[in-house]
Structures are given as structure tokens and as C-alpha cells.
Amino acid sequence: xxxxxxxxxxxxxxxxxxxxxxxxxxxxxxxxxxxxxxxxxxxxxxxxxxxxxxxxxxxxxxxxxxxxxxxxxxxxxxxxxxxxxxxxxxxxxxxxxxxxxxxxxxxxxxxxxxxxxxxxxxxxxxxxxxxxxxxxxxxxxxxxxxx
Amino acid sequence: xxxxxxxxxxxxxxxxxxxxxxxxxxxxxxxxxxxxxxxxxxxxxxxxxxxxxxxxxxxxxxxxxxxxxxxxxxxxxxxxxxxxxxxxxxxxxxxxxxxxxxxxxxxxxxxxxxxxxxxxxxxxxxxxxxxxxxxxxxxxxxxxxxxxxxxxxxxxxxxxxxxxxxxxxxxxxx
Numbered sequence: 001x002x003x004x005x006x007x008x009x010x011x012x013x014x015x016x017x018x019x020x021x022x023x024x025x026x027x028x029x030x031x032x033x034x035x036x037x038x039x040x041x042x043x044x045x046x047x048x049x050x051x052x053x054x055x056x057x058x059x060x061x062x063x064x065x066x067x068x069x070x071x072x073x074x075x076x077x078x079x080x081x082x083x084x085x086x087x088x089x090x091x092x093x094x095x096x097x098x099x100x101x102x103x104x105x106x107x108x109x110x111x112x113x114x115x116x117x118x119x120x121x122x123x124x125x126x127x128x129x130x131x132x133x134x135x136x137x138x139x140x141x142x143x144x145x146x147x
Numbered sequence: 148x149x150x151x152x153x154x155x156x157x158x159x160x161x162x163x164x165x166x167x168x169x170x171x172x173x174x175x176x177x178x179x180x181x182x183x184x185x186x187x188x189x190x191x192x193x194x195x196x197x198x199x200x201x202x203x204x205x206x207x208x209x210x211x212x213x214x215x216x217x218x219x220x221x222x223x224x225x226x227x228x229x230x231x232x233x234x235x236x237x238x239x240x241x242x243x244x245x246x247x248x249x250x251x252x253x254x255x256x257x258x259x260x261x262x263x264x265x266x267x268x269x270x271x272x273x274x275x276x277x278x279x280x281x282x283x284x285x286x287x288x289x290x291x292x293x294x295x296x297x298x299x300x301x302x303x304x305x306x307x308x309x310x311x312x313x314x315x316x317x318x319x320x321x
Contacts (some may be wrong), residue, residue, distance in 0.1 A: 009226070013214035014181070018202050018209070021184055033265040038182050043178075044219075052220040054180035055205065058175060061213045062165065068262065070269075076153060086313040094312035097233065099304065101269065104233070131265045133274075137244060140251025143223045145278070 001147065002030060008040055009050070009147035022036070049147075065112035067134040069119060070101040071126070078102070081126045090118045101131065165213070168196060180217070217295055228278045230285045230304040234292060235271035237264075242299055243273055249295060250275050255288045270302060282307070 007030050018026050027037040044050040051059055059066045073081045078096070085105060094105040109115050119130045165173075171194050181189040187205070191198040208214040223231070238246050243261045250273070251259035257274040275292060279285040285305065293300050 009219060009221055012219040013221070014218040016180075016217040018187065018205050018217070020187070020198075022186065023182075023184060034184060038184075041182055041219075044235075047225075048222055049225045050219045052179055053182070053218070054178070055176050055217045056215045056220065057177060057209075058213055058215050061211075062173070072268070082312045083274055091313060093314050095308045096310040097306040097308050099306045101306075104306070105313070111239045131269060133262040133265075133269075135260040135262055137247065137261040139247035139261070140256060141258050142215060145223050145226050147221065147226050 004030070005040060005044060005049075006147040008037065008044065009145070013145070014142070038054075057070075059136050060110055063111070065107070065109040065115040067107050067115050067132055069105055069107060069122075069133060070131045071103045071128045072101050073126075073128055075102075081128060084125050085122060088118060088122065090114070158258070164211070167287055168194070168200070169208065169213075171196075172201060172204055172208075172249075227280050230279045230282045230307065232277050232279075232282075232285045232289075232307050233276045234277050234289055234305045235303060236273040236292070236296065236300060237270045237302040238273050238274065238299045239294060239301070246296060246299055247273055250292055253288075253291065253295075255279065271304065277305075 011030060012026065016022060019025060021034070023037050024034045027034045030037065032040075041050070041053060045053060070084075071081070078086055082094065082096075082103065086094055086104065088107075090107050090109050092106045092108045094103065095105050096102060107115055109118060115132070115134070118140055123130050172190065174189050175193060178242045180186045183189050185198070188198040191201045194201070205214065205217070209217070236248045247259055247261055250256060250259050253275075255277050256275045257278060258274070260274045261272060264270055264273050277285055277292075279288060285307075289303070289305055293303065
């Protein structure tokens, strides 16, 4: 990664213009050409340095359900339960974390009502209680990482 | 990470007000924008809608918060942020709003939410995701939050992720 890659990462985490030739506009701001910017973006996505480039949608405002949930799973049972939980298409992310509550996952559903049904199904299929922790208020989302 | 101004929190129960064309735009762009000279024209051609219409609708979704922002999402592990902790705090309910806004302005906090307690197993009601190059850096960030909260910090913990079990991303309800 060189200075231009870093400038692209640091300057393009939001505010990408909505206009006829947005890459040209960004490129001239960064002191490079449109072709070079497009080439760099492709490479950064290809290498996995960037995981996405585009609009970030606000899931709940699209009418779906979203929540964070946790379970306290016995270590010897962890892989079995992880496989059951991960098999639900509504489970978007699932992380192992260091705590008595050691499995944390995000549920994203087509409708808000569906959240409770999926939680009940996970409890039934795994035999573990699910702690539902839907957000009650959002204070900030959207860190800018400096490259 | 760069400092940024405080953002006011917004309710999430606003009417989506999306029509069929908006939904087509969302489906066409949720995995990314075309990397061609005129990306909005490319989407327009794909959907059979005028480019001006696409741009107008994207602008409106930005203004109404349906689109949080348009840009790049870095893989923070690839950028060297290897220590990612979910810091959780037990603060008085009547102060969670005020304190959450304050914590959300810290430049190392990527997400900050009020979530419910589950007593006795889970006493924490304020969640702040923090990111550092190593755990020592995260520990210093936790100290910063603790000193900001002062006596409102009735207990806290940091849950480091040890393994990603699944990461498919959100499938938007469209």
C-alpha cells in the first residue's frame, strides 16, 4: 500500500459524490486520474483491504428486523451449537467472544416480527437460552479507519 | 482514525417510503457500485431508468438516512486493527442517552448503542465497539471511556472476539 492507496482509503469512507462522473471528481481531488483511481479501487477490493465500495443501507429503515443476541454455550458443545446457529439464513454474523456469554450473533430478518420466531427456533434447536439485545437507541455508527 | 463531530441519534421507526424503483436500486447496489466512469448511468441502463432519476433517488435516500453513506468499507483487520473489543458498560438508565452520545463521539468507537440488560446474567446497558492495533491500545481506550463516564461507570467489561464463526453480511429486506 502506498500513499495513494492510503489517501483513497482515508478519503473515500463516505461522501462519495452522486453526480455524472463521480470517480473523475474524486480523482482530481486526490491528484490522480480517473483510470488510476478505478484501478486502485479494484485492486484494494481484490486484495480484501476494502470489503465493499458503494452505498451502505440502514437495515431497519428498509423495513426489516435486526438484533444482537448472545448465548452461554458449554465449551464441549460449542461447535455443535455454532453449526446449528450458523445454518439459520437470518444469522448475518456470528462471533465467539471471551465471556460467559461466549457466542454473539446478529439476526437480520425480512420483517421485525420474524426476530422472535427465529430466536424461539434457535432456542428449540440448540437447547440454550438466547439473550435478545435489540438496540434501544443508536448513538453512533461508522468509524473511519485510518490506513 | 480521525475525529469527527457528534451525531444526533435518530429514531429507526420512520416510514421507509420506498417504491419498486427504490428497491430495484437497492438490490442493484447493495453489493457495490459499478467501477466505471459513469456508475449511476450503468445502474440506470441495467434497470431501464433515467440516470437523473437514479441519482435523484440515491440523493433522497441519503437525505432520509436509508443510505447511511456511500463509500469504501475497509477491512479493519487488513489495516492492522487486530484488537476488536465489544466494551459494555452498566450506567444509570436515566443517563444512558447523554453518555451514549458522548462516548459515540470518541474517534476509536465504531458503534455505540443502548441495549437491554438481562439481570442477573447481563448487567450492561451501553455498548461501544472499540478497535486498536493490539489489546494494550484497546485497554487505554477503555480507560478513556471509564474516565469520561466517571461515577456513572458502575461496572464494565470488554469482550474480545476470538473467532469469526460466520460473516455473510446483512441481506436487506427488499
